[in-house]
Amino acid sequence: ELAALIQRTKERLKDIPVFAISNEDQTGIEGLKGIIEKSKTYCLLGSSGVGKSTLLNNLLGKQVMKTGDISEHSHRGRHVTSHRELHILENGGILIDNPGMREVGITSAADGLEITFDEITALSRQCKFKDCTHTSETGCAVLAAVESGTIDEASYENYLKMQREKDHFERSVAEKRKRDRDFGKMIRSFQKHKKLNK
Structure with a gap:
């Protein structure tokens, strides 16, 4: 099921790399690290509690951002990040962790x-x-x-x-x-x- 979902996503997004990752067992983390280039800036975007800060910690290989436990009720993380923070990976790639977003919309694009x-x-x-x-x-x-x-x-x-x-x-x-x-x-x-x- 995951492989089929990845394939459908790749077909729709064409030139954008798609990775399935797991913050729990580190699956896919090394592949994701491999596309992060020196001196380029990348932003972690998503809803509150989806694991952006945990992903950042995994990419950095150490605990730099505070993370919340998974809620028994919603099975999601708890909102912890309240500000933007910039981090530099060992290879010189730049990551920005952002607070969770409620919605993303289009402007005059x-x-x-x-x-x-x-x-x-x-x-x-x-x-x-x-x-x-x-x-x-x-x-x-x-x-x-x-x-x-x-x-x-x-x-x-x-x-x-x-x-x-x-x-x-x-x-x-x-x-x-x-x-x-x-x-x-x-x-x-x-x-x-x-x-x-x-």
Whole structure:
């Protein structure tokens, strides 16, 4: 089951190395150390209690970060890290341990979407309509590729989700700018009115 999961992940992420590791028995730790390059910086990101600090300790080969016990109730670690900390491995690689995150979202990273979902981006140029949303349009090359199995359905769903997040972020930014402009106009109008009444 693990081997199949790793294979599916590698197929979806293509050029990104994928490692299965165990903080308990050190499986995969040496392989992970092997890709960490001298003078390059790497960040440990993830939810609270998933083992980022334990992984850092294992990569360093010593206990430098405080870690919590596994909870009997949730079977996860307890949140311990409360600040960012930089550590240098023996080979000169730089690791940053971060506090756990509640969520990660997308900002206005259109380029990031195009790079991450390069197959979908390339196919979208073949769609019948220039403004195709890749959800229901006839002549959509992306939908055809999903139906034929050329594009993984989970990858397609992730693309749509990230596209919605990006659109929401861009709308929120546009709405904030409009509110700020309207507020600025109101202040200028108030100041002008105040000068006239002096």
